[in-house]
Amino acid sequence: MVGPLHYLVLAAALFALGAVGVVIRRNAIIVLMSIELMLNAVNLTFLTFSRFPLVVKGNDAPIAGHAAVFYVIAVAAAEAAVGLAIVIAVFRSRLTVNVDEIDSLKN
Amino acid sequence: MIFAASLAAAVVIVVLSATALALWYERKLAARMQTRIGPQFVGPIGLFQPVADLLKLVQKEEIVPMGADRVLFALAPPLTVIFALAAAAFVPLWPGVAVVRSDVGVLLVIGFGGLAMVPVWMAGWASFNKYALLGAMRAVAQSISYGVPLVLAAMVPVILAGTMDLDGITQFQATHHWFGLWPIIPGLPAFILFLLAMLAESNRIPFDIPEAESELVAGVTTEYTGMQFGFVYLAEYVHTVVGAAIGSVMFLGGWDGPFAPGLHWLLLKTLCLFTFIYWIRWTLVRLRADQLMTLCWKWLVPAGLGLVFLSAAWNQTGWSR
C-alpha cells in the first residue's frame, strides 16, 4: 500500500537532486534544468497533500492543490523562457555559460 | 481490464495494418495522379507491396555512423512509432467505446502529438550528420510553431461541445450537427486550420521542409538504414492515419452517420481525409522555411484566436441547443 509518505519521500529526494544540481554544476543551462527539477518536486508535494489532506473543510477545498500546481507549471514555463534568454544574452557577451566565470559584479 | 487490454491490442493491430494498406493506397493514388500504374506485381493489384518492402528493410544491414550517439541513435526510431501509436488509444471507436476514455482526451491527443517530436530530435542529433541535424531542428521548430494553431483549432469543437472528452464531442455531434459543416463560421475554417496544422505536425507536403530531399538529402532519416529507417518511415504514416482519424472524430462526427452508427463510418471518414491529405501531397509544392513560419505566426495563429472567440460567441447565442 502506497501512502502519502512514499510520495513525499520521493518529492524530497527529487528536490535534493535538483538542489545538488544547482550547487555543484557550473553550466548555467544545467542549473536551470535543476531548478525545474526542484519546482516539480514541489508540485509533487502539492498533489500529494491534495490527495491526502490532513484537514478537509468543505467538499472541494483539497482540489486547490491542483490549481496551485497549474500556476507553478505556468510560472516555471515563464521562468525557463526568461532564464534561457538571459543565458543566450550572457553567452553572446561573455562567450561562456559557466556560472563561475560570470562574476563581473564581484570586482 | 481484460477488455481494455484486448481492445488496445486490436487497435494496435488495426492501425498498423491500416498503415500498411495506406502505404499501398498512397502509391496507387500517387501513380494515378501522375498517369502511372503503381505497384502491380506483388499480390493482386500489388496489394502485398508493403509486405515486400518490409521484408526488404528487415534484410538490410543496420549501420551506425561513426561519432553517433549509439544509445539515442538506437532508441529514437522505436520511440517515434510508440508515440505515434499512443494517440490512437484515445480515438472513440463506436458509441462510448475507446481504449482509454478520458475527460481530457483532446489534451492527451495533442500532448502525445507534441511528444512525438522528441524522438525525431533525438534521431537528428544522435546521427552526427549535418543534414540530419538541420532536418531535426526544422522539424522541432515547425512542430512547436504549428502546435499553437493546432490547439486553437481543437479548442473550437471543445468549446462548441462543452467537453474535452473525445467521445463526448462525437456524441454531441451525433445529437446536434457535425462541426465541420455547422456552425459554418467557426466550424469549417477551424476544420481547415486543424488539417493544415496537422499536416505540418506530421511533416507532410506542403510543410515537409524537415526532409526536403533537394536540400537535406532525407532529413533525420539520412543516416538510418534497414528496419531503423523503416520505423521512422512507418511512424510518419501512423501519424497521418491517426491524425486523420482524430480530425474526423473532432469535426466530422466520428462514428456517427446515417443508418447504423459505428466503426465503419469512422474508417470511411478517416479514409476520405487520408485521401485528401495525399491528394495535397502529390499536387502542391513545398513551402520555404520562412514562408512556413510566416504562414503559421502571422496568419494561422491570429485566425485560430479569432475562431476561438467566434465559437464562444456562437455558444452564447444558444442557437445550437
Place this chain on the structure above:
Amino acid sequence: MAETILFYIFAIGVLFAGAQVVLRRNPVHGALSLVACFFFLAGTYVLLAAHLIAILQIMVYAGAVMVLFVFVIMLLNLKDEELGTPRRTIWKGIGLVSVVGATGAVAWRGLGSAYDSVLAHGAATQLTDMAKHTLPGAPFGSLKAVAHAVYLNSVLPFELTSLLLLVAVVGAVVVAKGKI
C-alpha cells in the same frame, strides 16, 4: 497492488532520470533525461488522481520547455573546451553533503510534525483519500473539478498568470534578440 508496483517503477524512473540531469556532462543528454524524468513524474501524478495536471505536465514540459532547452543548447553549440574540464573539488563534496543534509533535515521535521499523529498509529489509511471521495458530477482531479478551482475560486491569480506569461514572452524576446 498495481498502484504500488507502478509507484516504484515511476519513482525509480524519476530519480534515475533526475540523477542523469544532474550528473551528465553533455547538456543534450541532460535535456533528454529531463524529458524522461517529467514523463515518469506525470505517471506519479496520475497515481495521485491528477490526470489533468499529468497531461499538462507532458504538454508544457516535454513539449514546450524541453524544446526551449534544446534550442538554446543548439544555438550555443558548446564544445568540450567551453564546458570546462571536469573537476572533483572538496567544495563539490561539501555542497552535496550540506544540501542533502539540509533537505533531509527539513523533510524529516516537516513530515514528522505534519503526519505525526497519523503515522504514530502506523497507518496511512486513516488519512482522507480524496481519490476515493467521489463527488457527484466532478470526480476529484477531473477537468471539471480543477477548472472550478482555477476559474471560480482563484480567478485573479489565473489572470495574473496570463499577464506574467505575456511579460515573460516580451522579456525573453527583448533579452535574447540583442538588436530590436
